[in-house]
Amino acid sequence: MKRVFVVGIDALNPKLLLKLVEDGELPNFKMLMEIGGFSKALSALPAQTPENWTSIATGAWPGTHGIATWGRRFPNVPVTEYFGDESMSSNLCRAEYLWEALARRGLKSVLLNFVGYPPTTDKTVHIDWFWRPGRWYFEICSAACYLSRDSLKDLTDAGAPVKRMLEQALLVPVEITSKTEGWRSLPESKSQPLSFRMILRPVRQGKDVTFEGLLIDEKGEGYDTLLICKEKDPEKALCRLKTGQWGSF
Structure with a gap:
């Protein structure tokens, strides 16, 4: 089966491209132009x-x-x-x-x-879609994926895409710890509760917003419940989530 490969570069001046090809600076582009087609x-x-x-x-x-x-x-x-x-x-x-x-x-x-x-x-x-889902021109803070620093180590081989997401704060590593100092009335957990801190950074200007997180093991089968709180008080949790659930806030 024949395949078609199309390359387009935003705002690239064709005169500049042709000059660089003629100067031998872009051998791969020269090859593509010779075996395929090139057009303004x-x-x-x-x-x-x-x-x-x-x-x-x-x-x-x-x-x-x-x-x-x-x-x-x-x-x-x-x-x-x-x-x-x-x-x-x-x-x-x-x-x-x-x-x-x-x-x-x-x-x-x-x-x-x-x-x-x-x-x-x-x-x-x-x-690597051009515009990620849910992005909005007037947003104060972009949607992001928060993951443990240990999980981030598993993504090191992904290279540039992960680096780019880290730079744009689309992928945010958090430090998960067994230290729960300052938390009030910890909920019952079969395993030691784990805590972490989420920092939301505005897209352009303004102060960071901090949320406190808590992981709970309710059944003794592993951590299965996530609490996100504005302060270290589970009774004032903004949401209580199980795997696959969406919060309301």
């Missing part, structure tokens, strides 16, 4: 990232796919209603993506750091 692109207006990559992915102009600038806007709808949603999300695109058309023919696609997340077909694999 006429930008859709306004010449920004969201609408142009969506146009490339759909073959439609912004007026058709509906993506314009970095925040989504609908006629006669307040800006705050949709503007916070990321423009490169598939939730807002009104045209069919190329990979959706391929999926209808039973063909699979792999997208690496490209627009169109979340997936709209099980025939498409997104790797």
Whole structure:
């Protein structure tokens, strides 16, 4: 089966690319251009990232796919209603993506750091999606994954992606300890309760917010209950969670 490999680099000037290829600085690009094809692109207006990559992915102009600038806007709808949603999300695109058309023919696609997340077909694999789920332009603090420092050691081989998530505070290691000094009225636990501290950092400015966490073993089969509190008092817990559950706060 033949496969198509498409490479696109945001804001790369084709004249600069050709010069670097001619100077021998980009041998791999030269190889791709020789065995494949190379073309300049006429930008859709306004010449920004969201609408142009969506146009490339759909073959439609912004007026058709509906993506314009970095925040989504609908006629006669307040800006705050949709503007916070990321423009490169598939939730807002009104045209069919190329990979959706391929999926209808039973063909699979792999997208690496490209627009169109979340997936709209099980025939498409997104790797390092362009915009993570749940992100919003007006958010005070981004969603993050908190994990123990011991668990982080298991991810060291993942390399750059993990490093990037740590730098952006999307992956936040916490120190889990058996020390519970300062906690009031600890709940019953078959094993020694474990505590940790979560620090939420604002995206742009403002003070950090601290939450206290507690892990409890209720059945003697391992730690199965998580308490998140604003202060070290389980009776004032913001949420009490089991594995797979979502909190309400």
